[in-house]
Amino acid sequence: MQKITRDVLIDKASALLSDGTVSCVLGWKKGEFDYDVTPAVFTTHDELIKDFVFSDFCGANFSKYLVSKTKNIEGRILVFLKPCDTYSFNQLLTEHRFDREKVYAVGIPCEGMADISKVRAISGEGIASIDTSGDKMLVTTLYDDEPVEIAPCDFLAERCINCKSKKHVAFDELIGEDGDVIDSNRFDEVARLESLTPDERFAFWQNELSRCIRCNACRDACPACTCEKCVFDNPASGIENKSPANEFEEKLFHIIRAYHVAGRCTDCGECSRVCPQNIPLHLLNRKFIKDMNDFYGEYQAGAEVGMRAPLVDYTTEDLEPGEVFDRRDTDA
Amino acid sequence: MQRVGVFVCWCGSNIAGTVDVHAVAEALKNEPGVVFSTDYQYMCSQAGQDMIKAAVKEHNLTGIVVCSCSPRMHEATFRKTAAAAGLNPYMVEIANIREQCSWVHKDILTGTEKAIILGKAAVAKVNLNAPLTPGESPVTKRALVIGGGIAGIQTALDIADAGFEVDIVEKKPTIGGKMAQLDKTFPTLDCAACILTPKMVDVAQNEKIRIFSYSEVTDVKGFVGNFDVTIKKNARFVKEDICTGCGACVEKCPMKKIPNEFNLGMDNRTAIYIPFAQAVPKVATIDPNACNMLKKGKCGICAKVCTAGAIDYTQKDEYIEEKYGAIVVATGFNPISMDKFDEFAYSQSKDVITSLEFERLTNAAGPSAGKLLRPSDGKHPHTIVFVQCVGSRCEACAEKGKEYCSKICCMYTAKHAMLTRDKYPDTEVYVFYIDVRTPGKNFDEFYRRAVEEYGVKYIKGMVGKVTPEGDKLKVQASDLLSNKQLHIDADLVVLAAAIEPDKSARPLATMLTASMDTNDFFTEAHPKLRPVESPTAGVFLSGACQGPKDIPETVSQAGAAASKVIGLLAKDKLTGNPCVASSNELMCNGCSSCANVCPYGAITYADKEFRMPDRTTRIRRVAEVNPAVCQGCGACTVACPSGAMDLKGFANLQIMAEVDAICK
Numbered sequence: 001m002q003k004i005t006r007d008v009l010i011d012k013a014s015a016l017l018s019d020g021t022v023s024c025v026l027g028w029k030k031g032e033f034d035y036d037v038t039p040a041v042f043t044t045h046d047e048l049i050k051d052f053v054f055s056d057f058c059g060a061n062f063s064k065y066l067v068s069k070t071k072n073i074e075g076r077i078l079v080f081l082k083p084c085d086t087y088s089f090n091q092l093l094t095e096h097r098f099d100r101e102k103v104y105a106v107g108i109p110c111e112g113m114a115d116i117s118k119v120r121a122i123s124g125e126g127i128a129s130i131d132t133s134g135d136k137m138l139v140t141t142l143y144d145d146e147p148v149e150i151a152p153c154d155f156l157a158e159r160c161i162n163c164k165s166k167k168h169v170a171f172d173e174l175i176g177e178d179g180d181v182i183d184s185n186r187f188d189e190v191a192r193l194e195s196l197t198p199d200e201r202f203a204f205w206q207n208e209l210s211r212c213i214r215c216n217a218c219r220d221a222c223p224a225c226t227c228e229k230c231v232f233d234n235p236a237s238g239i240e241n242k243s244p245a246n247e248f249e250e251k252l253f254h255i256i257r258a259y260h261v262a263g264r265c266t267d268c269g270e271c272s273r274v275c276p277q278n279i280p281l282h283l284l285n286r287k288f289i290k291d292m293n294d295f296y297g298e299y300q301a302g303a304e305v306g307m308r309a310p311l312v313d314y315t316t317e318d319l320e321p322g323e324v325f326d327r328r329d330t331d332a
Numbered sequence: 333m334q335r336v337g338v339f340v341c342w343c344g345s346n347i348a349g350t351v352d353v354h355a356v357a358e359a360l361k362n363e364p365g366v367v368f369s370t371d372y373q374y375m376c377s378q379a380g381q382d383m384i385k386a387a388v389k390e391h392n393l394t395g396i397v398v399c400s401c402s403p404r405m406h407e408a409t410f411r412k413t414a415a416a417a418g419l420n421p422y423m424v425e426i427a428n429i430r431e432q433c434s435w436v437h438k439d440i441l442t443g444t445e446k447a448i449i450l451g452k453a454a455v456a457k458v459n460l461n462a463p464l465t466p467g468e469s470p471v472t473k474r475a476l477v478i479g480g481g482i483a484g485i486q487t488a489l490d491i492a493d494a495g496f497e498v499d500i501v502e503k504k505p506t507i508g509g510k511m512a513q514l515d516k517t518f519p520t521l522d523c524a525a526c527i528l529t530p531k532m533v534d535v536a537q538n539e540k541i542r543i544f545s546y547s548e549v550t551d552v553k554g555f556v557g558n559f560d561v562t563i564k565k566n567a568r569f570v571k572e573d574i575c576t577g578c579g580a581c582v583e584k585c586p587m588k589k590i591p592n593e594f595n596l597g598m599d600n601r602t603a604i605y606i607p608f609a610q611a612v613p614k615v616a617t618i619d620p621n622a623c624n625m626l627k628k629g630k631c632g633i634c635a636k637v638c639t640a641g642a643i644d645y646t647q648k649d650e651y652i653e654e655k656y657g658a659i660v661v662a663t664g665f666n667p668i669s670m671d672k673f674d675e676f677a678y679s680q681s682k683d684v685i686t687s688l689e690f691e692r693l694t695n696a697a698g699p700s701a702g703k704l705l706r707p708s709d710g711k712h713p714h715t716i717v718f719v720q721c722v723g724s725r726c727e728a729c730a731e732k733g734k735e736y737c738s739k740i741c742c743m744y745t746a747k748h749a750m751l752t753r754d755k756y757p758d759t760e761v762y763v764f765y766i767d768v769r770t771p772g773k774n775f776d777e778f779y780r781r782a783v784e785e786y787g788v789k790y791i792k793g794m795v796g797k798v799t800p801e802g803d804k805l806k807v808q809a810s811d812l813l814s815n816k817q818l819h820i821d822a823d824l825v826v827l828a829a830a831i832e833p834d835k836s837a838r839p840l841a842t843m844l845t846a847s848m849d850t851n852d853f854f855t856e857a858h859p860k861l862r863p864v865e866s867p868t869a870g871v872f873l874s875g876a877c878q879g880p881k882d883i884p885e886t887v888s889q890a891g892a893a894a895s896k897v898i899g900l901l902a903k904d905k906l907t908g909n910p911c912v913a914s915s916n917e918l919m920c921n922g923c924s925s926c927a928n929v930c931p932y933g934a935i936t937y938a939d940k941e942f943r944m945p946d947r948t949t950r951i952r953r954v955a956e957v958n959p960a961v962c963q964g965c966g967a968c969t970v971a972c973p974s975g976a977m978d979l980k981g982f983a984n985l986q987i988m989a990e991v992d993a994i995c996k
Contacts, residue, residue: 071950094923095921095922095923095924095925096921096922096923096924096937096953097921097922097923226921227919227921227973227974227975228918228919228920228921228952228974228976229918229919229974230974231974231975234919234975237975238985238988260973261973264973308928312925312928312929312971313928313929314929316839316842
């Protein structure tokens with residue numbers, strides 16, 4: 001369904017590799033199945049031909065990989081960035097997390113990426129192959145020779161249905177046409193949760209977070225979680241490996257993480273994409289974003305390099321803490 | 333493991349009245365690390381301090397917890413005690429069981445319970461305390477005085493007298509402030525200009541004092557002893573060093589219909605002007621909103637008549653950066669706007685005026701050359717009504733006016749009434765008041781003279797309404813003592829408008845990180861014991877910016893502020909606060925969040941080489957804190973996303989230990 005094809009990207013990457021602009025390419029690599037695409041570094045044309053893919057399953061945001069890759073790779077790195085990835089890219093630059101000079105960013109258009117759990121819910125288990133080249137996705141399972149047809153509205157990931165921007169906010173070169181910032185409905189679900197009673201809301205999160213297995217995938221994929229030493233890995237922090245005192249304490253991990261990335265989260269949705277338990281973690285971050293927008297005016301992290309997030313900025317027009325409570329009362 | 337001693341103070345009955353101090357000492361004995369625990373009547377007394385010293389020796393204490401009053405009172409005392417006993421002074425923690433406990437609880441059971449919890453928190457913290465050594469910072473031996481009224485002038489003169497350099501920043505074209513606009517001063521009735529202008533001349537002639545007139549402070553960075561201040565010198569389109577103040581330009585300027593702010597708009601001035609004859613500096617200023625040359629590029633007469641060649645239409649605002657060791661705020665006051673007081677018809681009749689306008693009307697340099705004439709028709713007023721407390725002492729919930737007493741109005745109104753009766757005995761003078769408040773040396777005698785010798789009619793009660801009718805002002809008022817309604821046909825009504833801090837004070841307070849009260853008066857460090865210091869180190873308060881004041885009080889406060897400044901500037905080095913931030917380089921991401929929020933510019937970044945676990949080296953951008961500049965506010969520790977930034981003496985782990993101890 002993507003408008004841009006694998007071949008166009010390979011041609012672009014090969015050209016930049018051969019003229020010496022870049023020394024390697026950060027791209028998506030074919031996995032065992034058509035849907036388990038992983039990020040990988042390619043250094044030659046042959047490697048690209050062999051393993052590079054571009055399909056509806058290339059959701060991975062490469063921005064975070066630049067933090068480590070720019071430090072241990074010689075020369076410049078070619079990175080393909082979808083519009084939403086460019087916000088994380090800028091946010092990391094704002095935080096001086098990698099050297100811009102070491103990156104050659106190619107902006108690519110995106111038609112939205114697929115959520116494999118939605119695909120599976122329609123096709124059933126045992127997916128043998130997926131063809132994403134047409135308007136509809138064709139899924140063939142082990143149990144049926146006839147492929148199942150799935151329309152985009154049925155397989156698109158939630159973050160793509162509520163896409164916030166088709167505009168690239170950072171790139172060295174653009175393939176295809178640039179889009180616009182979209183007036184999305186991404187806060188609707190947050191508003192729904194806000195309208196619940198505290199007990200209902202607690203029950204909602206208790207239910208969702210009860211599935212958490214603390215695999216740390218959300219943290220490891222999050223482009224805002226790039227600390228040299230995560231507090232959850234730091235014996236000196238006093239909370240590493242702390243045994244939970246009650247059944248909810250473990251879940252505070254997600255709330256602490258949401259606080260840590262507040263003001264820096266670009267709402268890229270990687271946390272929910274990588275969660276093996278399908279917990280809608282992005283809703284926690286969106287609640288913070290919605291509140292900040294309401295309290296301090298619209299703010300999109302990563303829209304520009306060098307922006308000051310409202311939580312670490314002060315202006316004399318800032319809302320007084322007391323007003324936050326007043327406003328909460330009038331909202332309710 | 334620390335060996336902690338706990339000392340519970342009774343503070344006479346201040347604490348022991350609502351806290352069972354023996355029980356507190358007993359309970360804290362069982363806390364981790366505590367090897368000794370006792371209570372005593374007055375821990376801060378010599379005997380109490382000796383008790384602490386003896387216990388340190390006897391029990392080999394490494395940490396001390398004193399359960400007593402606020403650390404703002406006696407933390408320094410107990411730190412010195414610890415140092416005398418051979419401990420690092422920063423191994424002392426105070427549990428505030430007086431202000432935060434005994435004084436707010438009435439029940440001994442709850443008071444004791446809370447005191448024990450606060451004590452446990454302090455023990456938990458002291459267990460994680462480490463010895464700290466303060467650094468030193470140099471002192472820039474120059475003071476900045478913001479505001480050039482009588483408060484600023486007196487402060488500057490006193491500081492300069494001690495041999496230190498002082499700069500005055502005044503936003504108006506001349507120094508002098510409100511006092512320069514006054515006619516006579518109570519209670520001695522000497523002319524304001526006669527006693528103020530010699531001081532203004534002193535300032536101008538003093539080699540230690542520089543005046544930045546028509547200027548304002550736009551940025552303040554740094555800290556006590558080392559402030560970096562940006563001063564914006566507004567373009568006055570006249571070269572200050574060349575202008576002789578001859579006034580030829582003022583005479584010839586064709587734009588003659590500009591309301592004269594020095595006379596509160598009661599007459600006009602020219603586009604190029606000198607506010608008054610004794611202005612300092614005596615330099616002309618062009619009003620860019622009125623000057624034809626600046627607005628339309630046509631005219632240029634002042635440049636033609638200026639024999640000195642001082643006119644410069646191309647002058648730009650100039651920004652000056654200067655270093656100071658101390659800053660004195662002397663931003664003064666203004667009468668409040670009378671817009672919301674429609675009942676007195678201020679906006680309907682020219683003959684309803686404020687007291688400051690009355691000062692100008694009776695001043696020889698004022699719009700009527702000192703003759704008391706009605707602004708509307710220039711006739712002599714024969715009946716004058718003075719209204720006191722216009723906007724002062726309003727109810728807290730009132731939408732207009734101020735809750736506080738403006739303090740100076742009773743005396744100046746008595747002065748106005750007395751002077752009017754003295755010069756024009758045929759004039760009837762009424763004063764409507766809520767109370768007459770005249771404490772102060774020779775003040776009450778002054779007021780009584782107005783009543784008894786000069787026959788001013790003082791009436792207890794408020795004026796309800798003033799209605800202009802023909803050339804009269806119908807004043808409707810109540811006389812509370814005889815319980816009557818009064819109707820007076822007045823020729824002139826004078827409103828004693830409340831005073832409020834200058835509008836420039838609020839943004840200035842933000843720049844200085846100095847605190848203010850709800851009325852925008854600057855807050856003093858202690859209302860009784862440190863009345864001229866702001867809680868922000870190195871920032872001092874002079875005059876009405878701190879609260880309503882008359883001239884004698886302002887001058888004495890100005891001298892007090894100066895003596896505090898001199899005390900600071902006389903030091904060569906300041907002992908810093910060792911409770912500063914420090915960054916754990918191994919955890920720092922180099923994201924700049926901390927540097928962005930640091931109000932003191934104490935954080936810089938450096939690229940440093942690090943050896944990685946795989947034996948490679950990597951260059952990383954990490955934060956570095958300058959301990960001499962850091963003031964220990966802790967903003968960076970909160971902004972740091974990785975927890976690399978921590979505050980010595982208030983480490984995250986210590987705070988968590990306190991919280992844990994409280995929640996246990």
